[in-house]
Amino acid sequence: MRMRKKKNLIPRMEACAALWVKDPGAQRGKWRELKPGARLLRLELGCGKGRFTAETAAAHPEDLYVAVERVPDAMVIAMERCRDMGLTNVFFIDGDAAALSDCFAPDEVDLIYINFCDPWPSVKHAPRRLTHQNFLRGYREVLKDGGQIHFKTDNRALFEWSLFQFPKAGFRLSEVTRDLHGHGIRGVMTDYEEKFHAMGTPINRCVGTKGPLPDVPVAEGLAARLEGWEIRPVTEEDFGAVLALEERCADFFALGGWTVSADSLRQDMADLPPKCAPAQKHFLALWQDGAPRAVLDVVEGYPRPRTLHIGLLVLDPALRRQGHGRAVVNALLAAAKEAGFDRVRLACLLTNPDGHAFWTALGFTDLRQDNLLGEKSQPVWIMERLI
Numbered sequence: 001m002r003m004r005k006k007k008n009l010i011p012r013m014e015a016c017a018a019l020w021v022k023d024p025g026a027q028r029g030k031w032r033e034l035k036p037g038a039r040l041l042r043l044e045l046g047c048g049k050g051r052f053t054a055e056t057a058a059a060h061p062e063d064l065y066v067a068v069e070r071v072p073d074a075m076v077i078a079m080e081r082c083r084d085m086g087l088t089n090v091f092f093i094d095g096d097a098a099a100l101s102d103c104f105a106p107d108e109v110d111l112i113y114i115n116f117c118d119p120w121p122s123v124k125h126a127p128r129r130l131t132h133q134n135f136l137r138g139y140r141e142v143l144k145d146g147g148q149i150h151f152k153t154d155n156r157a158l159f160e161w162s163l164f165q166f167p168k169a170g171f172r173l174s175e176v177t178r179d180l181h182g183h184g185i186r187g188v189m190t191d192y193e194e195k196f197h198a199m200g201t202p203i204n205r206c207v208g209t210k211g212p213l214p215d216v217p218v219a220e221g222l223a224a225r226l227e228g229w230e231i232r233p234v235t236e237e238d239f240g241a242v243l244a245l246e247e248r249c250a251d252f253f254a255l256g257g258w259t260v261s262a263d264s265l266r267q268d269m270a271d272l273p274p275k276c277a278p279a280q281k282h283f284l285a286l287w288q289d290g291a292p293r294a295v296l297d298v299v300e301g302y303p304r305p306r307t308l309h310i311g312l313l314v315l316d317p318a319l320r321r322q323g324h325g326r327a328v329v330n331a332l333l334a335a336a337k338e339a340g341f342d343r344v345r346l347a348c349l350l351t352n353p354d355g356h357a358f359w360t361a362l363g364f365t366d367l368r369q370d371n372l373l374g375e376k377s378q379p380v381w382i383m384e385r386l387i
């Protein structure tokens, strides 16, 4: 529902200045300073006119509440409500739930409420749903381990779909009900909830508790998208064939002044960026017609949790300039997005202008110049693409 533009919006917002955190980034990691001694930090995403946050915060004065709402015309009503109730434990962010990690530090939040979020019924708009696994993975970054998301909706299709999203983002489900108020009103109602309940629409609710992320290797998503290719980690058994491929690609390695050998391949297979665990790294060979045709080294969660880092992509010279490299990268971008990453990063040698043009054509942009770490130190462009 589109809200009518409120008259005097700015003066009304300013009149609630004590509750309105205009620069939430500056508060990152310091929210509890707003209410020293607060037991829990609870967030509501998309608070609308704020009935739920106001009444829950009034019932739990020992906790700190932050409500996020991207429509100021709705948020101003929520702020006025809390101000008029004399609440001092509620604060508001006029912003997007997609950017939580810019406003909150890792582990800073105990509980997140998502109440009656927009259902975005068309499949092509599914990534906009606040319970899409990509959003849930973003919330993970600020929720402490064991922290919870409490989700309510009147929309049964959205609810059933969301039940599959939570486990994909590493949340264990509990308290799943498709008729929350079937035996009498339970908990604080939101503005939307009251309306739907009055119309006789059953309310769905579940709780997701943050646990470990499931193993969703990017390699699986890549294989699903690259018909005719087989993708597998490089093993001892495949080592000789992969070394032969790298030797055919000596021109690429020469750009960095490196020679290909069994030792260099073993080194590349073992190398890890700083502070990364071996489980984050996937050193893959891409096979076609019984032979490895490309080598792809990716590191999940480097340098940020939702970044996929490409350490190496090299293609058999016989397959170059036929669109294969582009197809592999496009499949990788889609697989990375599906696995919950929000950007892909790489380092391209300054001595490799063709490579730089290739990545630029695929939507990567230069972040800065840097030097590769370790023995192979060479000047590079750090390039990145949001997905």
Ligand SMILES: C[S@@+](CC[C@H](N)C(=O)[O-])C[C@H]1O[C@@H](n2cnc3c(N)ncnc32)[C@H](O)[C@@H]1O
Residues within 6 Å of the ligand: 045, 046, 047, 048, 049, 050, 068, 069, 070, 071, 074, 095, 096, 097, 098, 115, 116, 117, 118, 190, 191, 192, 193
């Ligand atoms: C259907 S209303 C529900 C409001 C309230 N939670 C309730 O139950 O009454 C959804 C609200 O979420 C807000 N919203 C949607 N997407 C958002 C986002 N990405 N970040 C912050 N707020 C968002 C909308 O502006 C709207 O106010």
